[in-house]
Amino acid sequence: MTQPSRIALVTAAGGGIGSAAVQHLLTSGLAVVAVDRDAAALEALQACLPAAALHTFTGDTTSEAEVAQAVELAGSLGELAVLVNGVGSTCGSSLRDLTLGEWQRLFAVNLTSAFLCIKAALPLLEAAAGDRVIINISSTLAQVADPETLAYGAFKAGLEQMTRALALEVAPQRIRAVAIAPGPVAATGGEAGFETDENARLNPLGRFARVDEIGALIAFLASPAASYITGTIMRVDGGDSALGAGWGPLHALLRDRRP
Template identity: 35%
Template sequence: MTDLTGLNAVVTGGNAGIGRAMAIGIAKAGGAVSIWSRNADRNAEVVDEVTTLGGRAIAIPCDITDETAVIDAMERTVTELGPLGCFVANAGIVEASPIVDLTLESWRRVLATNLDGAFLCTREAARRFVAQDSGGSIIVLSSTISRYGGADLASYAASKTGVLGLARTLAVELARHRVRCNTLIPGWTRTNINADRQADDRFMAATIARTPMRRWADPDEFHEVTAFLADPKLTFHTGNEIIVDGGYTIY
């Protein structure tokens, strides 16, 4: 098991789904976690879960599309936990719509959270890492939708493809500061964000048939890969895209 004792991490959207699993994974490996998300009640539940595991966590209500809120959340994080060691840009939303019905307002709302939010958060993390001169790790969450077309998901696909370019640039630009940036690309995972698709028997059958593992992932299966990507000992691992999809994109 990866040992993250002494590492302080931020996980945006860390109170549900894969984000929650990533926060728990860091905590299980010994790291302290700051949960940034807008839902204070769910934030508190994850803090309690981490505490029960014997770890340390704080929760900070934060709208990642608000530049001032992101800056303030980072300042509070390092004040309460200590120097930043890992930043996980996970928060995201989906608004499904056929392209002919997709409104500009919906398009912009998804891009504002998934791409602009990732930019604001990783920029603030980069500033903190450079100022600390301590090195560090940034993990950006994309999706397998960045590898294929998906009906009704134009805004989500565009945003999750966009973060790939952001992450690659961060990996190159921040390497001189000993800051690594890697992208985690999950496949079909049982979370609330896709509850409607899980309720569709035909869709489930089709996606499971195309997945060599013959099932969807459980969020808890992202514990170890998150700890791996956060591990400060992996000093030469950057610019990588790790796909965890049960083989879906190669089948």
């Protein structure tokens, strides 16, 4: 009897980290349902990765109905074994400039999206055999305060705490939950002017992360080799968090704001 395909569902799959995750998960032997609200980004992904095991779904992960459709597609293809919540957004506003509407939008994108995907996917993950994992993409800004990303940092911190609590809830079913917290990542559509050589040199390794490094970590965490890793936050920041006092450019930002 043929074994059912093992499926990974990846949200924000058209972005830099998401597309790298899709590539590495396909290489590891998983079939992938790539979800993004940007149809053109998914078409570009399929053009770069023309694999029969790649399936796409255009939808908004802040919509409960559209999330349910994406999860239903994954379930129709085989056993859902991996969920990667990669959706995130920031606006670069301080508290004084942040509107209620923008706060609510960022909450929906950075936290509600993951909640909806996990809640919809969990019954399929519980029904699948073998190793299963939920991987949430956080940020080092969940732990390092930045006055320009107040809402984003707060919601990513919430995502990390949700990951820890979830790991304990699903552990009896031998399902794992982990989060990855990248520092600055090169070429992912970040704010113009941020990815400068000067900023990169402030990192202990002298550069920003590459999306393929994050994608490779996602594939590792989705593999049996990581079967004892759960409830933890994986920092991928080139040593920034070891500095203790925060990231260099933030010091410069605060210095320049002093009267």
